[in-house]
Amino acid sequence: MTETNGTNGTKAANGETTPSKVDVSIALKANDAAAVPDLLQEISSLGENFDSNDDQARIKLAMKARSLWKSLETPRETMIRHLWAEPSVMCALTAGYDKGLWAYLAEREGRLLRHISSMGYLKEVGANTYELTNFTRSMSIPVIGAGYPCIAGACVNALGQFHEYANLKGWKDPTDVYDSPLQHGYKTKLNFFEHLHNNPPYGQQFHHHMGGYRQGRPSWMDAGFFPVEERLIKGFKEAEDTTLLVDIGGSFGHDLTEFRTKFSDVPGRLILQDLPVVIEQIQKLDDKIETMKYDFFTEQPIKAMKPGYSKLLINENVIPETGAQWEATALDIMMLTLLASRERTRENWDSLLGKAGLKIVNVWTVANGVESLIECELS
Known part of the structure; x- marks a missing residue:
């Protein structure tokens, strides 16, 4: 087995690292710099007559802005965002909801708020002083906030250990609700709904979460959808x-x-x-x-x-x-x-x-x- 310094290689399922043919310098360059001029032009065009009441226009502009951000981000930055920033902000937001009082968190847990602010979900207005955004204000509403402890406590292991499950099963799509990444991740024999309701308050939080998922989405009963x-x-x-x-x-x-x-x-x-x-x-x-x-x-x-x-x-x-x-x-x-x-x-x-x-x-x-x-x- 050939050892590498870990800077430029991939790790196989058996734990061995094999050298990569891709030079690590590529991870320090913008993901798609060539796309930036056209994206800026499209965003400018969409913004000229932007109507905040037109939801489809809002979604289209948001998607272009997302594409611009991801084109400018380097692979190294994307990696850090995926593995450090997003799990950490999930942790902090979940703790905030579970505590039930953002003002309490502001006084007692400044480290969490600092990261939430750096990720753009709070406004920092001074040393250890933060201002709520619409998002963090909405976190007090159960249909918005309750999904965080539910996903963090009852679901995330299934996603985090999916690769282990897939290796064990030969990368075949699971078809049995009693033999899925969930059972592997939580070492349980229960199916998803049984798992939630046998570990309160996750069941109730999940139903609040589904209510939040539906907020603002077109309903099949709306005029112009299903007659x-x-x-x-x-x-x-x-x-x-x-x-x-x-x-x-x-x-x-x-x-x-x-x-x-x-x-x-x-x-x-x-x-x-x-x-x-x-x-x-x-x-x-x-x-x-x-x-x-x-x-x-x-x-x-x-x-x-x-x-x-x-x-x-x-x-x-x-x-x-x-x-x-x-x-x-x-x-x-x-x-x-x-x-x-x-x-x-x-x-x-x-x-x-x-x-x-x-x-x-x-x-x-x-x-x-x-x-x-x-x-x-x-x-």
């Missing part, structure tokens, strides 16, 4: 105990509550299904919404599918073959490591649903990176 009146309500045959909607794995009832708000006079039963431990945590829900304890890994108790009439609506990502958006690709990695699953392309969805005797009638999409509504019927 609810035409495709769902029109032709509904009302009878005693007829079910209109069953929300499977619906958490605390966010979707059905929204549906009741937007379509308050619609007849039919609205049923919210989730694990017993989730249903038992619900404190307030519209009287029209029924709750049902149910594990979606078991057979569905509501038998309501009729060919040519009933629909399965799947509010999920449909990953494009090219140009996938970063939120969707990040979620795909979370699905890989936590649930032995994946975010799917149209081809993946056709294959999966076809095996279940279903066909896709239409895929309703309003923007890249936002969940589509996949409308299905029995074949």
